[in-house]
Amino acid sequence: MKREGPFPIVRQPIRDRAIQSLMAFWRVLPKKKWSAGVCCLVFLSLVLFMNTPSGSASDNEAQSLKELITKYDTSRCKECHEEIHAQWEKSHHARSIMDILMDGYLTKGVLSVKSPKEATRKNFPCFKCHFPQIEHASDQVASEIAEAILNKDQETMKKLNINCLVCHRDMGIVHGFPEADALYGATDVEEHPDDDYGKVHRSPVMTESVMCGQCHGLGPVFDFEYPVQCATLYGSYLHAYIPAGGAKTCQECHMEKADHTCPPNFKDRKDVSKRLAEALPMDVDAMFYRPQITPGKFVPTVVVDTRIISRAGHRIPDG
Numbered sequence: 082m083k084r085e086g087p088f089p090i091v092r093q094p095i096r097d098r099a100i101q102s103l104m105a106f107w108r109v110l111p112k113k114k115w116s117a118g119v120c121c122l123v124f125l126s127l128v129l130f131m132n133t134p135s136g137s138a139s140d141n142e143a144q145s146l147k148e149l150i151t152k153y154d155t156s157r158c159k160e161c162h163e164e165i166h167a168q169w170e171k172s173h174h175a176r177s178i179m180d181i182l183m184d185g186y187l188t189k190g191v192l193s194v195k196s197p198k199e200a201t202r203k204n205f206p207c208f209k210c211h212f213p214q215i216e217h218a219s220d221q222v223a224s225e226i227a228e229a230i231l232n233k234d235q236e237t238m239k240k241l242n243i244n245c246l247v248c249h250r251d252m253g254i255v256h257g258f259p260e261a262d263a264l265y266g267a268t269d270v271e272e273h274p275d276d277d278y279g280k281v282h283r284s285p286v287m288t289e290s291v292m293c294g295q296c297h298g299l300g301p302v303f304d305f306e307y308p309v310q311c312a313t314l315y316g317s318y319l320h321a322y323i324p325a326g327g328a329k330t331c332q333e334c335h336m337e338k339a340d341h342t343c344p345p346n347f348k349d350r351k352d353v354s355k356r357l358a359e360a361l362p363m364d365v366d367a368m369f370y371r372p373q374i375t376p377g378k379f380v381p382t383v384v385v386d387t388r389i390i391s392r393a394g395h396r397i398p399d400g
């Protein structure tokens with residue numbers, strides 16, 4: 082996944098070049114009042130035009146953590162998608178940076194900082210998958226996040242998660258960038274009654290494993306100055322499960338009837354045990370006998386033949 086999210090990188094030089102050529106044009110013009118007026122108008126409208134975000138709302142980097150949280154606020158989705166929202170709130174996706182021990186990384190090792198103010202987006206390679214919104218944020222936001230993590234500010238950390246807009250916009254389309262006012266789902270909704278996102282486009286990836294594979298990992302992530310490795314389960318799905326004839330998608334096994342709790346939920350030990358028992362059926366054949374190796378001396382012996390089959394679509398455990 083190569084997503085140069087906030088991409089004024091390309092736009093900036095074009096704008097600068099346009100301004101330079103306009104300035105050159107200005108210099109050769111006769112110094113008459115009317116032409117100066119027209120020129121000013123052309124100049125202003127061009128600059129304004131070039132400052133307008135092209136295509137997607139994601140062009141603008143959030144300058145503060147508050148702004149980023151507001152931009153990704155999904156509390157209103159709850160009004161109409163109550164059940165899905167409640168399911169999601171119970172999922173690991175809803176607490177994606179709570180248990181990842183980033184405070185350790187920020188205090189020791191190559192990603193550490195002396196004070197939160199020093200932290201930039203480079204200190205958070207883990208957020209590629211745990212909080213991908215970071216791509217739409219400035220380094221100032223990264224330092225505010227470092228502060229929240231180092232102060233163990235759970236209230237703020239809870240708000241930094243993988244929510245509806247992450248999956249139904251940023252990760253919901255893999256070719257190109259999301260349209261400013263659209264969501265991406267399994268079906269088209271031409272008139273979606275939400276103030277900001279007035280339509281839902283059907284996106285073919287939404288029901289495919291690659292959607293989840295964007296974060297559930299192929300192997301080590303070499304994109305960064307200091308490569309990291311965490312989840313690698315999508316690699317196992319592609320290279321072991323599929324070649325062995327597996328035909329199910331992640332969604333079919335983990336989001337049955339669009340269940341947004343995405344089990345397993347490791348906080349629910351009982352359910353995890355139940356799921357694992359179903360996933361890893363074990364056949365045991367045992368034979369007990371007492372061979373008489375030396376006359377009159379019986380040695381109790383047992384032969385146990387065990388076969389464990391995995392019904393998962395990948396290796397478990399992962400990570």
Ligand code: HEC
Pocket residue numbers: 155157158159160161162245246249264265266267268269270273274275276278281
């Ligand atoms: C005022 C009510 C309302 C609000 C607010 C709302 N939705 Fe919807 N949404 C609907 C209705 C109605 C549909 C179409 C019927 C359905 O699939 O439930 C829909 C459909 C969808 C779909 C398409 C489902 C599919 O079949 O693939 C997605 C995705 C979605 N909404 C996400 C969201 C998200 C994310 C938010 C918050 C940003 C949101 N909605 C806010 C009412 C709403």
Ligand code: HEC
Pocket residue numbers: 173180181182183186206207208209210211295296297298299302309310311312313314347399400
């Ligand atoms: C390629 C995407 C990716 C990157 C990069 C990544 N993670 Fe993860 N991480 C995941 C996914 C997906 C899971 C959950 C699924 C799993 O474990 O298979 C996870 C799970 C975890 C867990 C277990 C969470 C829990 O609730 O028990 C920890 C801890 C963790 N990651 C820490 C980190 C840290 C620290 C970094 C950076 C050094 C990092 N991860 C980088 C994708 C990633």
Ligand code: HEC
Pocket residue numbers: 155158159162165166167169174243244245246247248249266267287288292332333336338339341
């Ligand atoms: C981890 C990614 C992820 C997150 C987070 C997520 N969704 Fe979804 N959502 C999906 C996928 C994938 C599907 C399609 C599932 C399928 O049809 O197989 C889906 C389907 C839906 C549907 C269609 C349900 C149906 O009955 O077909 C709605 C509506 C929806 N999501 C709304 C939301 C809302 C609202 C939120 C936030 C509370 C949210 N989603 C969060 C991935 C996500």
Ligand code: HEC
Pocket residue numbers: 173174176177178179180181210211213243247248252292293294295296297331332335336343344345346
């Ligand atoms: C934006 C990145 C991202 C996307 C897209 C994503 N996940 Fe996750 N997922 C994560 C991270 C990160 C965690 C671990 C959160 C934690 O506990 O710290 C996780 C946790 C999970 C878990 C809980 C088990 C565990 O080890 O934590 C399941 C199951 C899961 N994801 C399935 C899916 C499925 C199925 C999809 C596709 C519909 C999907 N995910 C899409 C990042 C993602």
Ligand code: HEC
Pocket residue numbers: 290293294297314315318329330331332334335344345353356357360392393394395397398399400
């Ligand atoms: C054939 C069904 C099947 C498919 C396909 C499948 N899974 Fe799983 N997955 C399982 C089972 C079974 C388990 C272990 C038992 C459980 O659900 O708790 C599991 C466990 C997991 C876990 C927890 C891993 C851990 O360390 O314990 C994550 C995360 C996960 N799957 C994500 C995915 C993603 C992402 C995909 C698609 C690339 C996927 N799964 C495809 C059945 C499947």
